Amino acid sequence: MKLTCIAVDDEPLALGLVCSFIEQTPFLELKGRSSSAVEALKLLNDEVIDVIFLDIQMPDLNGIELARVLDARASKPRIVFTTAYNQFALEGYKVDALDYLLKPFNYEEFLRAAQKALNYKELINKPAVAEAKSEDEYLFIKVEYQLVRVALSDILYIEGLKDYVKIWLASAPKPLLSLTSLKALEERLPARRFMRVHRSFIVSLDQINSVTRNTLHIGDINISVGEQYKDAFNGFISKWN
Numbered sequence: 001m002k003l004t005c006i007a008v009d010d011e012p013l014a015l016g017l018v019c020s021f022i023e024q025t026p027f028l029e030l031k032g033r034s035s036s037a038v039e040a041l042k043l044l045n046d047e048v049i050d051v052i053f054l055d056i057q058m059p060d061l062n063g064i065e066l067a068r069v070l071d072a073r074a075s076k077p078r079i080v081f082t083t084a085y086n087q088f089a090l091e092g093y094k095v096d097a098l099d100y101l102l103k104p105f106n107y108e109e110f111l112r113a114a115q116k117a118l119n120y121k122e123l124i125n126k127p128a129v130a131e132a133k134s135e136d137e138y139l140f141i142k143v144e145y146q147l148v149r150v151a152l153s154d155i156l157y158i159e160g161l162k163d164y165v166k167i168w169l170a171s172a173p174k175p176l177l178s179l180t181s182l183k184a185l186e187e188r189l190p191a192r193r194f195m196r197v198h199r200s201f202i203v204s205l206d207q208i209n210s211v212t213r214n215t216l217h218i219g220d221i222n223i224s225v226g227e228q229y230k231d232a233f234n235g236f237i238s239k240w241n
Contacts, residue, residue, distance in 0.1 A: 003117055004048060006032045008040045008063070009055035009082065014103065018053045018082060021110045027118055037061035044070070050116040051098070051117045067095040067141060073140040078120060083115045096142070116146055123147065139188060141178050148176060152193060158185055158202040158220050168209070168221075197233050198226040211237055 005028050009015040015033055018232045022030045028051075032043040040052070045182050052070075063081060079095070089129035098120060099113035100118040123140075137154075140147045150167065159166040159175070160182030166175035186196050197201050201223050204214065210217045214225045216233075223234050 001118065001121060002027055002029045003050040003114075003121060004029050004031045004054060006040060006043050006047070006049055006050045008034045008037060008058075008066075009053075010035050010058045014082070018110070021107055021233065022053070022114075024107070025111065025114055028114055037063060038067040040066065040073050041069070041076070044077070050121060051080060051114075052077050053080050056081055057085060067097065071095060078117055079115065083120045092099055099146075108226060118230060120147065132145060139220070141176060142180065143176050150176065152190070152204075153206070154203050155194075156207050157221070157223065158194075160183065160200045160202075166222075180189065195229075195233065197229050198224060199228075205236065 006017055006020050007018040007022060008028070009018060012035070012222060015035065017135050019030055019033050022028045024200040031047045031049060034040040034043055036059055038055075040054075043049070044052075053117060054063045054066065061069075062082070063079075067079050070079070070124060080099045081097050082100060082103060082105070088100055099116055101113055137152055139150050140151060141150050142148075150169070153167045154171050156168045156170055159168065163179060164179050165180055166235050167178065167183055168175045182196070182200070184200060186194075186202055189202065194202055194204055197216065203218065203223060207218045209219065215232065216225065217223075224228045
């Protein structure tokens with residue numbers, strides 16, 4: 001499998017380096033190069049592109065702004081940002097960038113980012129039957145700049161924060177941190193196995209050890225059941241009797 005790519009950077013030396021890295025990577029195919037995001041839009045209209053290696057600080061239209069424009073498209077390429085400024089990392093994460101390479105980077109670092117792009121392409125190209133089968137057992141979560149496969153049976157509970165969620169697992173002492181909403185995750189989880197019990201918590205029904213009044217217990221963790229979720233939770237608990 002080959003990935004079609006373009007490189008976008010207003011610095012000629014940086015643009016040349018990225019293009020040389022693409023050309024020496026067997027599974028990448030360079031379809032074009034551009035010194036501005038506006039020019040890159042024309043390339044994207046003329047070619048089917050899998051990955052853009054994209055600078056952020058550029059005149060007229062910067063890389064983050066281009067990523068937002070592309071986000072509105074039904075079919076959009078994945079983005080690997082290449083920048084000298086680490087303060088854009090959070091913005092890059094918010095526009096669903098695949099990776100974030102901080103200049104100056106070497107070929108090994110570039111290759112790791114390219115491999116992520118290839119893994120993503122292979123993942124979405126898996127047969128639909130195989131994907132449907134795995135939906136009942138696994139969930140793919142965006143953690144930093146990669147997709148992490150999480151077994152549903154490993155999830156204890158999910159805690160919602162302001163802009164993030166913490167996914168607590170039976171197999172790890174620390175939670176996975178993902179930039180998404182609790183509501184978005186709730187819609188992806190099977191209702192027969194998971195339940196929203198509080199505006200800040202989704203729990204795995206299989207992991208509940210005991211219930212006392214309006215509190216449920218998962219191991220040493222106590223989680224209160226919110227007022228608006230009590231009827232649904234009590235309906236589940238009634239099946240225990």
